[in-house]
Amino acid sequence: MGYTVVLGEALVDLLDTERDGEPVYRQAIGGGPLNVAVGVARLGGAAQFVGSLGDDALAGRIRAFLAAAGVGLNGAVTVPAPTALAVVTHDGVEPDFRFYGEPRSYGLLSVDDLDAGLVEGADVLYCGSIVLLQPVVLAAARRAWSLAGGLRVFDPNVRPRLLDGPAALDGLRQVVAEFAAGAHLVKLSNADAALLYPGEPVEGVAAYLRELGAATVVVTLGADGAVLAAADADPVLVPAPKVNAVDTTGAGDSVMAALIADLLVDGAPADAAGWVDRVAFALRVAGVVCESPGGATSMPTRAQVLERFSR
Incomplete structure (x- = not known):
């Protein structure tokens, strides 16, 4: 079995909660x-994280967490910056990230930082x-996309707070179209x-x-499941x-993780029926994630998923 390269962000989430009647923030390692x-990695696949990490104690915790989870760090670089924070509050169905x-x-991974052989x-x-x-990082991702010799998967994972007006949203749509056109799989949420x-x-x-060119598209719908086009x-x-x-943090990410883990084992399904089975399993993985607090910390093993849904 081969491995997957995951190019993206790692940061620290500050989760809005309460302790002894007072509002507090719980620290959690995160990033979609x-x-x-x-x-x-928890589902049995080999993963290498590619991205830029800060030079502070929080970045050290991220590195240690990834290493303990079995995720490779050959493509991770250290940059002279404090670790980015995401403050997460819940005022509605979707969490609000600032x-x-x-x-x-x-946001500091450059084209020169890419390990071409790894990609x-x-x-x-x-x-x-x-x-x-x-x-x-967009330039680095474009370079990685062009170097990829295997399957390419894409998730826009939109955060509205980072979009400064209609022009920024239009720019993101163009980026989504660009990556979707060359993707074997696109996963996005209904939001x-x-x-x-x-x-x-x-x-x-x-x-x-x-x-546009995406071979397969999965749109997650929360408790309603997912729409599959394949x-x-x-x-x-x-x-x-x-x-x-009890906590939906990371549920959508776990769907993508499950789909990737199965791609590593068996490649892409030959037909739509095969994709239905893959998505159904991925939704069971997400169900397990939702039944415990936390994002990355709640990612289950394959055995845990099978045990949960054999009851």
């Missing part, structure tokens, strides 16, 4: 791509998330779809991304299992 890398730290520690040798390359809003393509039903968004079949709804959700 970091969650994906950890999720792949980002702090200048320069952004995750070229990967069976799967993941690119996506908020690093693509940083021009330096991503609504922001990028307002007024369009998720089935239409999935079909549009396939028209092969020459019409988009279909894959239902999610019923779970006792």
Whole structure:
């Protein structure tokens, strides 16, 4: 079995919570791509994290956490910046992220920092998330995309607070179109779809991304499951299992992790029915994640998923 390269951000989340009746922030290692890398490793796949990390104690904790999870750091570079923070609050269904730290520690990976051999040798390359809003990292991601010898997967993972007006949103749409055009798999949430393509039903968004060139598109719908557009079949709804959700942090990332882990084992399915089975398993992985607090720390092993849904 080969390995996946996950190119994206790692940072520290400060999660809004309460202790002894007082508001406090709980520290957690996070970043969508970091969650994906950890999720792949927990499910039995080999993952290498590629990104820029700060030069402080928090970055040391991130490195130690990734190493303990079995994620390789051959493509991670240290930059002279404090670790970026994401303050996470919950005022509605979707969490609200506000980002702090200048320069952004995750936004300093350059083309020269890329380990070309590491990228070229990967069976799967993941690119996506908020690093693509940083021009330096966008150039590096484009280079990695062009070097990839294996399957390419993409997740826009949109954070509205980082989009400064309509021009920024238009620019992101162009980046999404660019990466989707060369992707074997695109995964996005219904919130991503609504922001990028307002007024369009998720089935239409999935079909549009396939028209751009994406081979397979998965749009996650939270508790309602996911819409899958694959092969020459019409988009279909894959239902999610019923779970006792306590924290949805990282659920979407775990779907991507599960899909990547299966791509590493068996490659891409030959038909839409094969993708339905893959997505159904990925939604079970997300269900386990939702039943415990935390993002990266709640990523399950394959045995834990099978045990949970054999009851």
